[in-house]
Amino acid sequence: MSYTIGQVAQETGLSVHTLRFYEKEGILPPVKRNESSRRIYDSADIEWLKFACCLRDTGMTIDEMKKFAQLTIQGQETTKERITLLEEQKERINSQINQLLNRMSMIDYKIKFYSNNLG
Amino acid sequence: MSYTIGQVAQETGLSVHTLRFYEKEGILPPVKRNESSRRIYDSADIEWLKFACCLRDTGMTIDEMKKFAQLTIQGQETTKERITLLEEQKERINSQINQLLNRMSMIDYKIKFYSNNLG
DNA sequence: CTACAACCTAGAGTGTACTCTAGGTCAAGG
DNA sequence: CCTTGACCTAGAGTACACTCTAGGTTGTAG
Numbered sequence: 327m328s329y330t331i332g333q334v335a336q337e338t339g340l341s342v343h344t345l346r347f348y349e350k351e352g353i354l355p356p357v358k359r360n361e362s363s364r365r366i367y368d369s370a371d372i373e374w375l376k377f378a379c380c381l382r383d384t385g386m387t388i389d390e391m392k393k394f395a396q397l398t399i400q401g402q403e404t405t406k407e408r409i410t411l412l413e414e415q416k417e418r419i420n421s422q423i424n425q426l427l428n429r430m431s432m433i434d435y436k437i438k439f440y441s442n443n444l445g
Numbered sequence: 446m447s448y449t450i451g452q453v454a455q456e457t458g459l460s461v462h463t464l465r466f467y468e469k470e471g472i473l474p475p476v477k478r479n480e481s482s483r484r485i486y487d488s489a490d491i492e493w494l495k496f497a498c499c500l501r502d503t504g505m506t507i508d509e510m511k512k513f514a515q516l517t518i519q520g521q522e523t524t525k526e527r528i529t530l531l532e533e534q535k536e537r538i539n540s541q542i543n544q545l546l547n548r549m550s551m552i553d554y555k556i557k558f559y560s561n562n563l564g
Numbered sequence: 565c566t567a568c569a570a571c572c573t574a575g576a577g578t579g580t581a582c583t584c585t586a587g588g589t590c591a592a593g594g
Numbered sequence: 595c596c597t598t599g600a601c602c603t604a605g606a607g608t609a610c611a612c613t614c615t616a617g618g619t620t621g622t623a624g
Contacts, residue, residue: 437532441528
């Protein structure tokens with residue numbers, strides 16, 4: 327199956343603008359075009375975009391996503407390097423979760439303090 | 446005890462610029478000054494700043510922090526409202542953690558896929 | 565055939581949260 | 595005295611990640 331940019335926007339939750347922006351930035355391997363230069367996305371593109379969102383949402387910058395995309399384009403010889411990057415990303419996620427849990431207990435403490443003040 | 450802006454920067458990890466910025470924005474109740482207009486922070490200011498960082502790091506915007514600060518300045522009559530805001534913030538943290546866990550398993554899945562490709 | 569929506573490009577503009585600059589004051593050490 | 599470093603203000607500049615605009619093309623429905 328193939329999709330227009332509008333359909334991909336629907337499917338991924340990214341705006342049409344952002345899809346073009348991501349392609350220009352090299353976050354997405356160049357998308358195929360039809361005779362009149364319109365983008366034609368396939369399922370692999372959509373999967374890749376969803377995964378890119380996953381990286382972005384866990385704190386990866388556009389530059390890092392770009393690097394990851396370039397490695398993907400280079401093929402199997404970079405698989406190990408990509409695994410390493412993903413392991414690093416997992417570590418970042420773990421830190422984020424731990425930080426959030428710490429912050430959560432600070433907020434709990436504050437709520438308790440306020441509640442005492444109240445009673 | 447009282448502290449200069451430089452000491453507070455050290456203690457909170459915020460830059461001197463950011464401390465002045467936060468005050469200008471109303472995130473911090475106005476700080477006392479000495480005869481020559483220099484800021485003098487006390488322990489309560491530092492505690493408040495640390496808590497503000499906690500809110501910021503869990504996704505609260507400057508505008509929301511400002512609102513929270515304004516309520517604090519208004520005194521005990523706003524305690525309930527502040528508790529509500531903090532409960533909402535806890536909910537946000539919970540969503541963030543859940544999202545991170547989901548993203549984590551997507552990344553695990555990708556790593557597994559890459560590893561199969563490798564062997 | 566024409567209106568309309570969806571698409572195209574290059575490049576400008578926006579929002580958020582800082583971060584820095586210029587030009588000046590102040591207090592302590594040599 | 596004079597230099598040095600920490601401080602002051604107002605306001606300009608930056609980084610990031612979009613987001614939008616202007617001006618134009620394409621293709622389908624009425």
